[in-house]
Amino acid sequence: MKAILKALLKVAAMNTLTPHSGPAYTAIRHLFGRICAALCLVFMIGGCGAVPREQNRDRGQPGSLESSTATTLLVASPQQINLGTVEKGGRHQATFLLQNRGTQSVELKETRSSCDCLTVDLPRTVLDPGENLTATIRADFSHDPHFTGSLRVELAGNSATAKEPVYVVTVDVEVQ
Numbered sequence: 001m002k003a004i005l006k007a008l009l010k011v012a013a014m015n016t017l018t019p020h021s022g023p024a025y026t027a028i029r030h031l032f033g034r035i036c037a038a039l040c041l042v043f044m045i046g047g048c049g050a051v052p053r054e055q056n057r058d059r060g061q062p063g064s065l066e067s068s069t070a071t072t073l074l075v076a077s078p079q080q081i082n083l084g085t086v087e088k089g090g091r092h093q094a095t096f097l098l099q100n101r102g103t104q105s106v107e108l109k110e111t112r113s114s115c116d117c118l119t120v121d122l123p124r125t126v127l128d129p130g131e132n133l134t135a136t137i138r139a140d141f142s143h144d145p146h147f148t149g150s151l152r153v154e155l156a157g158n159s160a161t162a163k164e165p166v167y168v169v170t171v172d173v174e175v176q
Contacts, residue, residue, distance in 0.1 A: 073106050074127065074157065074167040075099045081137065083173040089145030090175075093138045098157075098167060100127040109160045115153045117141055118171060139173055150174050 077097045086092045100106050105128045111120040121136040137155070141147055152172050156165035 072165060072167050073100070073102055073159065073162060075101055076167045076169045079168070080170045081172070083137075083139055083171060085174045085176055086139060086141060088148050088175050089142055091138070091140045091142060092173070093136055094171075095134050095136050096169060097132055098122075098127065098135055099132045100129055103129050105129065106162075106166055107160055108166065109158050111155055111157045112165075113153060113155050115151065117143070117151075118153045118155065120155055120157075137169070137171060139171070141175055148175050 075098070077099065081094055081096060083092050083094055105126055108122060108125045108127070111122075113119065117139055119138050119140070121138065123133055123135075127133060150172070151174075152170060155169045155171065157167040159166045
């Protein structure tokens with residue numbers, strides 16, 4: 001996406017159209033500039049990766065990270081969390097349980113979120129077989145106080161050794 005955005009900005013800045021004159025050329029050039037500006041805006045707004053909840057329902061896929069249908073090393077409970085309604089510019093938090101039902105320890109390296117508005121706090125990073133931990137999800141919309149809408153955000157926990165996420169949680173939130 002960043003490459004497309006850079007290319008659009010470069011084309012718009014360089015005016016690569018061959019110089020002509022006349023009202024038709026001026027109209028086309030004006031339209032081209034508006035299209036470039038609109039596409040840049042679309043890419044910038046969509047940059048956090050969160051997808052409106054209604055769009056996800058149509059596609060039947062949560063978020064934009066790895067598929068949550070893959071087998072994970074840790075079991076998240078619940079796997080889908082609804083934070084309800086949050087005031088625009090507001091903050092909210094919720095908890096979920098991570099369980100290691102496997103036979104080996106799992107070391108959590110990072111949790112990736114399809115939106116910067118959502119983070120996860122873990123009290124520790126290593127879960128031995130049979131252990132549980134309570135993780136805290138924090139939604140923070142103070143960085144974009146004018147945003148409103150429905151979001152479905154996917155969180156994917158990664159370990160240092162596994163190629164696939166070790167847990168996946170989907171979070172729905174309505175910002176009004």
